[in-house]
Amino acid sequence: MARRKHPDPRRVFHIRLSNAEYADIERKAQDAGVTMADLMRTACREAIVVSQTDTKVNAGELRRQNYLLAAIGNNLNQLARHVNTHKQDADGLTLALHLRLIAHDIQKAFSLDGELIDERARS
Incomplete structure (x- = not known):
């Protein structure tokens, strides 16, 4: 029928x-x-639908950012260890260098422009 x-x-x-x-x-x-x-x-x-292509692209970017953030965490741990080990004679230049490396890693991780580092830190 x-x-x-x-x-x-x-x-x-x-x-x-x-x-x-x-x-x-x-x-x-x-x-x-x-x-x-x-x-x-x-x-x-x-x-709201997220396509699989968008998910794969975002996953790659997230992996890159996670890697860079892990490097930042490593730098912070090294900085904290240095400060705690050399409490009496912490080298200001070494600390400044580590902080600049951390700022650079943050800029790289999040594709930020150069405005993140304060002008006072550059001199």
Whole structure:
């Protein structure tokens, strides 16, 4: 037997839900004062979708930033160790150099312009 064609050319989308999921969506629709179909259409239209390509590109950038941040953490640990070891005669020049390296790593990690390092630190 052939299917009856509906005069309005619309599509039907079927979705399987558990009883708990169905009840949750039904409650949300009632709270909003809309039908479940309206709620689902609105949710689908307004959903933010991240493509797999974007995710892969972002993952590579995040790995790079994590690597650089780990280097910054290493520099901070070296600086703290130096200060704690040489409390009486901490070399100001060495400390300044370490701080400049840390600032440079932060700039590199986050692609910041040269404004991060204060002008006083450059002299």
